[in-house]
Amino acid sequence: MLPTLVTLLLLLLLLHLSLLPLVTATASPLLNRDFPDPSILHDSSGTYYAFATSLLTGPSPKNIQVASAPSPLGPWTYLDIDPLPNPGSWTSGPGSLTWAPSVVRLSDNSYVMYYSGQLSGNNSAYHCIGAAKSTSSVTGPYTPLSQPIACPISQGGAIDPAGFLDPLTGKRYLVYKVDGNSLGNGGSCGNSVAPQVPTPIVLQPVADDGVTFVGERVTILDRTEEDGPLVEAPDLWFDWGTGTYVLFYSNHCWSEEGYSVNYATSGEVTGVYKRASKGSLVATGDGLGVVAPGGASAVRRVDGDGGGNRTSIVFHGNCGEGRCLFGVDVSIGLS
Template sequence: MIPLLIPAYFFFVLVLHSPRARLPVVAAAVAQQATTGVTADRAADTAAAAVAATSTTTTAAAATATATRIPKSPLLNIDFPDPCVVRDPGSGSWYAFATGGWTAPDTRTNATTNETTIVAPTYINIQAAARSFAWSLVALTPSSFVMYYAAQLPGNRSRFHCIGAATSPSILGPYTPLPTPLACPVDRGGAIDPAGFKDPRTGKRYLLYKVDGNAVGEGGECNNGVEPAKGTPIVMQEVDGGDGVTLRGEGVEVWDRDAAGGDGPLVEAPDLVYDERHQGGRYVLFYSNHCFDGPGYSVNYAVSVEGGNVTGPYERGGLLVGTGDGFNVTAPGGAASAEGAGWMVFHGDCPSGRCLFGAGLEVDGKEVIVS
């Protein structure tokens, strides 16, 4: 059994309504360490934010336009990397979670705009693994939620992470962590960047994650720029549709870095959508490539081949959001789609760190457009 470090944390959440906004406006949340005796240097770099908004997009992949229309200003002007978004099926509110930590003034500074009203601040309790990041939340039912995360291993294996999960009957917690990880390939570098996906075609649920091969690389860019470079495959693991945490069969590698294809030292941060309008259906896999701390970091996509299934094979689609070339964002990454809402969120460099951006999303065959 591989132990994960599991202290408890509280989150201060501001719930916002933005009825006139086309994309949800996100409120900041302040992570506060609970009194569990955990030292600050082992505190989880995690925070949550709540969104309650009305969007005019109505289809699973709506709002077409050109990439140059990505907002010049972030939705949330504080450090908010690796975002994920989920709609509470009970209340209809949208919630965003991210890796990061802020102070209360940041929350107050960004909590009010001409189109935004604070509804109610509230505290939620989430038990998380120390040094955890890249949170992904899925709503199984109105009273069943699973939060996946990448958790640091203790002791002399602290450079490795594994995929953990925590469950709750409420989107606002408290979340109770599982005692053992769902995926922990330490011999290959561990695992990070979990993302949940429900296949509309079959009803099956999957957990996607990155095998963190650059954690055992030979050095250079993101520790994997020196040959022989390690693979950083995206793995798709079926999980039980009822609980979201019981593994079904073996994971399948669906994508990997290709230096010749321009990926650099890694691919990571997977996210998956399904385009039901395409004849026979088509799956689109979003991912980030290059190193997160440089301008080459970007959001890319791959599409399933004609007649393919959720596990592929996938074909390289190309760049979705990158630095320059008409995009009004620097080093974008960590993209996450809003299921059934026709938009996505991602982070990009800003004076505060990595701020939250949003864009409309359209899938048209093999072409994917953000607006």
């Protein structure tokens, strides 16, 4: 039997490791192309789909990008289609800045895509949250609603939506960022010059149709001085291993190396969410080799390679092509 002190040290080492991404080598891009703000969905067919921010350059521009894979860690195949041919009449139209899509499958096997649409006219400096529906295919085409579903212009607009189905209650939610830094006074991401503007991450209950708001939104996280100019890119997840709700988010500025993937946990979906004391989950210089990682989206990985059930996240990071798709398996700690 090991001495008590050695046993304790081993337990502490294992606890420390459980808070880190489960990777043993430097990560390489899963998709060698500009694919920012990815979200991931495991479809009923068994295929994984990733959706990403608009591609406005090249011979085949797209309002939304999409790729597919047999596993969250690939191999990923880029699909040369645009699942959202028209982002809606309330936006600046096709070819405008359409950001950070998230797709959910409803109980009737139809799909809802949430996205950040650029407003038209005098409000083109702002984004709001739109929704579009596809009756049968996860890759669309999606038909947008006639109006945005969340558009707090006086607070800076809204971006980075993500749908969430609570497995404990069956209730649906939409989580997104109120884009306060669009009203900021300059500096890093427009909001590092005092007085700094709040950039709250909010949780909005929605009906079974995925688009009708039911009840009031609640703030579940906001920036602190340690976050720099903002918190953004939320994604909600329920971790069965710890029995907790996990909020993935990014902080600092997306165009700088300080951008990172973080998480906070709560025993209730509405919070309070406690930030992980270990700091960032994935960050520049942490040994994974990804520069400016952010925009994480979680999924349950179920595959036939002996991996069993585990949580994977996909996210973007700097690469020669822009911001490429990366992914790792993770284990969530409670501190």
